[in-house]
Amino acid sequence: MLANILVTTLVNGAAYAMLAVGFSLIFGVGRIINLAHTAYYMLAGYSIFTLVRVAGLAYVPAMALSILLVTVVAVLCYKLLIDPMREHETTVLIITIALALVFQELMLKYFGGHFRSVPGVAEGSLSILGVQVTRQQAITCAVLAVILAAVWLLLHRTRFGLAVRATAQDMEAANLMGMDVSRIATLTAAVSAALSAAAGALVAPLNILEPHMWLNPLTIILAIIVLGGMGSIKGSIYGAAIIALSESLVIFLIPQGSFLKGAFSLLIMIIVLLIRPEGLFGVALEGER
Amino acid sequence: MLEVKNLTVCYDTAMLLNEVSLKVNRGELVGLVGPNGAGKTTLMRAISGLVLWERQMKRGTRAGNITLTGEVYFQGQRIDGLPPHRIARMGLVLCPERRRPFSELSVEENLKAGAYRVRGRRAYRDTLELVYQMFPVLQKRARQVSATLSGGEQQMLALGRALMTRPVLLCIDEPSTGLSPLIKGELFAKIGEINRSGITMLLVEQDVRQTLAMAGRSYILSHSKIVAQGKKDELMADETIRQSYLGL
Numbered sequence: 397m398l399a400n401i402l403v404t405t406l407v408n409g410a411a412y413a414m415l416a417v418g419f420s421l422i423f424g425v426g427r428i429i430n431l432a433h434t435a436y437y438m439l440a441g442y443s444i445f446t447l448v449r450v451a452g453l454a455y456v457p458a459m460a461l462s463i464l465l466v467t468v469v470a471v472l473c474y475k476l477l478i479d480p481m482r483e484h485e486t487t488v489l490i491i492t493i494a495l496a497l498v499f500q501e502l503m504l505k506y507f508g509g510h511f512r513s514v515p516g517v518a519e520g521s522l523s524i525l526g527v528q529v530t531r532q533q534a535i536t537c538a539v540l541a542v543i544l545a546a547v548w549l550l551l552h553r554t555r556f557g558l559a560v561r562a563t564a565q566d567m568e569a570a571n572l573m574g575m576d577v578s579r580i581a582t583l584t585a586a587v588s589a590a591l592s593a594a595a596g597a598l599v600a601p602l603n604i605l606e607p608h609m610w611l612n613p614l615t616i617i618l619a620i621i622v623l624g625g626m627g628s629i630k631g632s633i634y635g636a637a638i639i640a641l642s643e644s645l646v647i648f649l650i651p652q653g654s655f656l657k658g659a660f661s662l663l664i665m666i667i668v669l670l671i672r673p674e675g676l677f678g679v680a681l682e683g684e685r
Numbered sequence: 686m687l688e689v690k691n692l693t694v695c696y697d698t699a700m701l702l703n704e705v706s707l708k709v710n711r712g713e714l715v716g717l718v719g720p721n722g723a724g725k726t727t728l729m730r731a732i733s734g735l736v737l738w739e740r741q742m743k744r745g746t747r748a749g750n751i752t753l754t755g756e757v758y759f760q761g762q763r764i765d766g767l768p769p770h771r772i773a774r775m776g777l778v779l780c781p782e783r784r785r786p787f788s789e790l791s792v793e794e795n796l797k798a799g800a801y802r803v804r805g806r807r808a809y810r811d812t813l814e815l816v817y818q819m820f821p822v823l824q825k826r827a828r829q830v831s832a833t834l835s836g837g838e839q840q841m842l843a844l845g846r847a848l849m850t851r852p853v854l855l856c857i858d859e860p861s862t863g864l865s866p867l868i869k870g871e872l873f874a875k876i877g878e879i880n881r882s883g884i885t886m887l888l889v890e891q892d893v894r895q896t897l898a899m900a901g902r903s904y905i906l907s908h909s910k911i912v913a914q915g916k917k918d919e920l921m922a923d924e925t926i927r928q929s930y931l932g933l
Contacts, residue, residue: 483743555801562787562798568735569785573850574773574802 399527401644407533409640410540411599415613416620416632417547418591424564424627425577425584428478428488434610434617435496436589440466440596441605442503445514455517459597463590470589474582496610503607516601536598543594544633550587551629560584564627612658619665625678634676639664686711686885687732687777687854692755692765694724694731697747701727703909704755709854709887714880716900717889719930723906725889726782729858732757733779734769759854774802776853780860784843788832792823795831795842799849816845819875837868844875848884855879856887861895873899893931897921905930 419433440462447458473495481487518531551557563570563580570577603609620639624631642664643657650656668675687709694702702724709715719725730736736753743749757765759777773779787795796816800809817824820841826834831842840860847855857876861869873895880886890896897903897917905913905926913926921927 483749484745558790558794558798559801561790561794562801565787565789566785568738568769569781569787570798571735571738571769572733572773572779572781573798573846574770575798576768576770 397648399525401641401648403524403527403529403533404644404647405637405641407537407540407602408643409637410537410544411595412613412616412620412640413544413633413636414540414591414595416617416624416636417544417629418588418595419617419621420624420627420629420632421560421564421584421591422581422588423621424629425560426479426482426581427485428482428585429485429492430478430588431489431492431614432473432495432499433492433588433592434614435499436466436470436592437596437599437613438503438605438607438610439469439499440593441514441600441603441609442507442512444597444600445507445512445605448514449512455515455601459594462597463593466593466596467586467590470593471582471586474585474589478585479578479582496614500607500610507605507607509607512605514600514605532601536602539598540595543591547587547591548629556580556583615658616661619661621675622665623668623675625675628675628677631675631677686760687887688756688758689728689732690756690758692728692731692757693753694727694736695752697750700909702731705906705909705911707904707911707914709885712883712885713902714877714886714888714900716896716903717887717906718891718893718896718903719906721891724909725906726858728906729779729782729856729887729889731765732772732856733777734764734767734772735779737766738769773850776851777856778847778850778852778854779856780843780847780858782858782862784836784839786831786834786839786842786846788830790831791828792831792834792842793827795846796823796849799846801850803849803851812849812851816848819848819878820845837864837872840864840872841875844879848879852884854885854887856889858889859891860888861890861892869895894933897931 415434415437419430422428422430443462443465444458447453447461448455477491477495478488481491516532518535521528521530522534551561559570559575559580562573563575563577567577616639620632620635623638624635639661642660646657646660647654689705689707692702692705693700705728717725727736731753736751740749740751753765755765756763759775764772764775787798790798796813800812803809803812822838823841823845826838831839834842844860860872860876864872869892876888877899888896888900897920902914902916903920904911907930912930913920913923920931921933927933
C-alpha cells in the first residue's frame with residue numbers, strides 16, 4: 397500500500413511538476429496566466445498519436461518531433477495572440493482559454509471524441525520495493541526527473557537562466573542591466589511550452605488521449621501554483637509533490653475514492669487561499685509601477 | 686556626452702517634464718536637485734528609456750497615454766525612442782530609485798546579472814574584483830539573498846550592480862534616501878570615488894547640501910522645469926534660489 401502510494405505520487409508528481417514549472421516560468425517572466433498551457437500537453441499527445449499510428453514513426457523520434465512542433469505552435473500563439481495583449485490581464489485569460497477550446501474542438505473534429513492510446517517504448521514491468529511498476533512508468537518517471545533537473549540547471553547555472561530569474565523579479569531593473577526582456581519572455585514562452593509538450597509526450601503512453609484531457613491537469617496545476625506560490629519555481633515543485641501525494645492518499649486510502657482526488661486538490665487550494673494567499677514560496681508582487 | 690534638448694513628458698493630462706534641457710560632459714559629476722514631485726525621477730526614466738517602455742507595456746490603457754517629445758543624445762547618437770536595454774548596452778546606465786535589487790537572487794547573482802552584457806570570464810572576474818574592492822561588504826555577503834541586506838547594503842549592491850555593466854555614464858537616482866547620516870557619508874564618498882575613476886555621473890538627490898558640494902555643476906528642477914543651473918557658488922549667490930529651492 398505504502399509503496400503503491402509512493403510510486404503513484406512519483407509518476408504523477410513529476411508530470412505535474414513539469415507542467416507547473418512551465419506555467420510558473422511564463423507567469424514569472426511575462427506576468428501571463430496561460431490557461432492554454434495544458435492544451436500544449438494535449439496537442440503533444442495527439443501529435444505523437446498521429447506520428448506513431450498514422451505516419452508509423454517510432455515513439456522516441458515522434459516524441460522529439462512532437463515537442464518541437466508544439467513549441468513552434470505555442471511560440472506563434474504567444475507572438476501573435478498573447479504578447480500584443482499582455483498588459484490586459486483579463487483579456488489574456490480570455491484569449492488563452494479560447495485558444496485551449498479551439499485546440500480542443502480541432503482535436504474533436506479531426507480525431508473524434510474516442511479514447512485513443514499511444515504505445516510506449518517498453519513492455520512489461522519490473523519490481524521496485526516490492527511494487528509492480530510497468531517499465532513505461534519507470535522510464536517516464538526517470539526522464540521527467542532528468543528534465544526537471546535540466547530545467548533547474550538551466551535556471552541556476554546559465555546566463556539565460558539568470559536573465560529569466562532577474563526578469564521575473566524586476567522587469568525594469570532587468571531592462572536597465574541591458575537585458576532584452578521581450579526576447580527573454582519569448583524564449584521563456586518557448587521553454588514553457590516545450591515543458592508542457594514534453595510532459596504530454598512522456599505521459600501519453602500511460603494515459604488515454606481524448607480532447608478534454610487538458611482541463612483536469614489545468615485545474616490541478618492551478619491548485620499547485622496557488623499552493624506553491626505564484627511564479628515560484630521551487631514552490632511549483634513542492635506544490636506538485638504535495639498535491640500528487642494527497643491525490644494518491646485519497647485514491648488508495650478512501651474506498652472508491654479516486655473520483656474525489658480533484659475535489660481534494662481544489663480543497664487544498666481553497667484552504668491555502670484562505671490561510672496563506674501568497675502560497676508556500678510566493679512573494680507579494682511589489683516594486684512594480 | 687549626454688545632451689537633453691527640450692524634453693517634455695506628459696502622463697495622460699499631467700505634464701511631468703516641461704521643455705527640460707541639460708548637458709553632461711565627459712568626466713563630470715553633475716547634480717540634479719529639486720523638491721519632491723519636481724520630475725527628477727521622470728527625467729531619469731525618460732533618459733534611460735523606461736518611460737517609453739512603460740508606454741509600450743501599458744498601451745491601450747489610460748496609464749499608457751504617455752507622450753514624450755524632445756531629443757536626447759548620448760555620445761552624439763540620438764537615443765530617445767530606443768528601448769531601455771539598447772540604451773543600457775551603449776553604456777548609459779541608470780541605478781534606479783529605491784535600489785531595486787533582484788530580491789530573491791543572492792548578492793553575487795545580482796552582480797552577475799549586472800554583468801549580463803560583459804563578455805568573457807576574465808572581464809567579468811576583473812570587474813567583480815573592482816566592485817568587491819570598492820564595496821568589501823558585498824564580498825562578505827556574496828551568498829546572502831539580497832532581500833535580507835540592510836538599506837545601506839542594498840544601495841551598495843545597486844551601485845555595484847550598475848558598475849558591473851561597465852557604464853560610461855552612470856545616472857544615480859536618490860541613493861541616500863532612508864539611510865543614516867553615517868552610511869550616507871560613506872556612500873557619497875564612494876560616489877565621488879567612482880566618478881574619479883573615470884565614470885561620468887548624473888546624480889539625482891534630495892540631499893542638496895551634499896550634492897552641491899560634490900557636483901561640479903548642478904541643475905535645479907522644480908515644477909517640471911529647470912529653474913537654475915551652475916556651480917555651487919553661483920547657485921548659492923542667488924538669494925531667491927538659495928531660499929526657495931535649496932532651503933540652505
